[in-house]
Amino acid sequence: MPVKEALSDFGKYLVKESRKNLTRKGKRDRGGLYDSLDYEVKVSKNSFEFTFLMEDYGPFQDQGVKGKTSSSKAPKSPFKFGTGTGKKGGLTKAMQSWVKRKGIRFRNRKSGQFMSYESTAFVIARSIYLTGIEPTRFYSRPFELGFKRLPNKVVEAYGLEIEKFLKQSTK
Numbered sequence: 001m002p003v004k005e006a007l008s009d010f011g012k013y014l015v016k017e018s019r020k021n022l023t024r025k026g027k028r029d030r031g032g033l034y035d036s037l038d039y040e041v042k043v044s045k046n047s048f049e050f051t052f053l054m055e056d057y058g059p060f061q062d063q064g065v066k067g068k069t070s071s072s073k074a075p076k077s078p079f080k081f082g083t084g085t086g087k088k089g090g091l092t093k094a095m096q097s098w099v100k101r102k103g104i105r106f107r108n109r110k111s112g113q114f115m116s117y118e119s120t121a122f123v124i125a126r127s128i129y130l131t132g133i134e135p136t137r138f139y140s141r142p143f144e145l146g147f148k149r150l151p152n153k154v155v156e157a158y159g160l161e162i163e164k165f166l167k168q169s170t171k
Contacts, residue, residue, distance in 0.1 A: 003154055004043040007050050010150050011039030014052060017142035025136050029098070033058055037139075054139070064135030073132040081129045091129060095121035 015037045028034045033055045042049040064074025068082035081091075099105070099121045105114045106123060115123075 002043075003048050004041055006150070006154050007041045007043070007048060008039075010146050011041060011050065011052070013146050014139070014142055015039060017146070018139045021136065021138035021142065025138060027061060027136055027138065029101075033061065052139070052143075058139065060133065061136050062139045063137075065133040067128075067130050067132030069130045070132060073134045077132075077135060081132065092122055092125040095125040095128075099124065 018037050019034055022028050022034050036053065036055040036058070038053045040049075040051040040053065042051075060079055063079060064077040066074050066077050066080040068080075071077075071080070096118060100117050104120055104124075105117060106120045107114055
């Protein structure tokens with residue numbers, strides 16, 4: 001099996017399993033991340049390259065994010081809210097569109113009136129900011145499982161291509 005074919009099989013497996021995991025874990029709201037999953041394989045004479053593609057927020061969904069005050073949801077995550085590297089107000093804006101799309105509005109405890117979408121989004125965003133995001137491992141789990149099988153295929157395929165190259169060179 002050629003190297004390109006082995007890596008393409010790995011890429012197809014990774015995309016299929018990652019999409020299954022997103023659907024199973026209820027993380028397929030509008031399908032942006034789901035639809036963005038893809039891979040590229042580049043094989044040249046002396047090297048090969050495999051690239052897995054996804055939306056920018058994919059790694060945060062996969063590995064989770066530690067909260068500003070608590071890291072209990074994602075203790076092993078390399079990401080953390082409150083480091084100053086993210087866009088200011090980005091989480092609240094994302095929550096506003098999500099809350100409106102889902103039709104979620106909290107009630108005021110004292111008056112019983114519905115809060116505005118903006119206020120509801122702020123409350124949810126603040127909770128996420130402080131407590132973090134739980135990891136889904138939608139991508140990393142299939143990657144680990146597929147990678148365990150991949151080296152044998154690639155070594156076998158790469159060995160066959162070297163053998164073919166040597167036969168052609170000696171003629």
